[in-house]
Amino acid sequence: MSSDFEKFAERLQEEILEDARKHYTEIVIDNWMHPRNLGKIEKPDSYARITGPCGDTMEFFLTIKSNIIKECRFLTDGCGTSIACGSIVTELAKGKELNQAVGITQEIVLKTCGGLLPDDEHCALLASNTLIEAIRNYKR
Ligand code: FES
Secondary structure, X not given: OOOHHHHHHHHHHHHHHHHHHHHOOHHHHHHHHOOOOEOOOOOOOEEEEEEOOOXXXXXXXXXXXXXXXXXXXXXXXXXXXXXXXXXXXXHHHOOOEHHHHOOOOHHHHHHHHOOOOHHHHHXXXXXXXXXXXXXXXXXX
């Protein structure tokens, strides 16, 4: 049986989700609440870290074989939208050739997630730029 505190916490989470659904698509909420590929790779073949103008930082870790992204993980200290966008970018990047993966732009992320509020669009840019920087670092 749930305690009063657990019931309160469940209700609070439901209210937060209710509110989030007014502004964000289900894809964004799902990737925010259940981020894919969150965490670091200990010995990545490539890495990038970018701090955006908002002050939040994103890191990408890649393992690459025969020019194909085998594993792609990310970390961020940013907002829920940046977590969602990082997650979406890792899913888009995995299994892609490097030349295809550099095409995962902010526009592609926005299209994939069904759009973001104008104030949040820079979170998609931070995620795509960090992936692209990690690919460039590998090629250097
Ligand atoms: Fe900084 Fe979203 S507000 S990444």
